[in-house]
Amino acid sequence: MTKYRSPILIMGAATLCVVFASGCTDLKPIQAQLDDLKTQLSKISPETASVESRAQGAMSTAHSAAATAKAAQSTADSAKSTANKNQQAIEAINEKIDRMFKRSVSK
Numbered sequence: 001m002t003k004y005r006s007p008i009l010i011m012g013a014a015t016l017c018v019v020f021a022s023g024c025t026d027l028k029p030i031q032a033q034l035d036d037l038k039t040q041l042s043k044i045s046p047e048t049a050s051v052e053s054r055a056q057g058a059m060s061t062a063h064s065a066a067a068t069a070k071a072a073q074s075t076a077d078s079a080k081s082t083a084n085k086n087q088q089a090i091e092a093i094n095e096k097i098d099r100m101f102k103r104s105v106s107k
Helices: 001-019 028-106
Strands: none
Touching: 001 028
16 A cells, blocks of 8 residues: 555655746646546555455465365375275285185195
8 A cells, every 4th residue: 555655645745846846826737636646546545455355365265275285184194194004904914814824725
């Protein structure tokens, strides 16, 4: 919002300098310029508020997405851990079956 105020203030100050330099002979063109500046400012203010609102909404959505991604990563890590434990259990069972089969064949 301050981005827009500085150029407008500079233009206003420049306008005042022109007024004083001209000896205050005819203020109507300068008043018209000031009115034009005020009109431009009144158009810019709602636009900046709208942009700020959309940016805040996007930031909120991004935070929500990050939290969801973190939860998904946690679930994936848990599933991987469970899969590793199950794989180890399957390997242990297969070893037992192999030993039992070797014993029964050797008898």
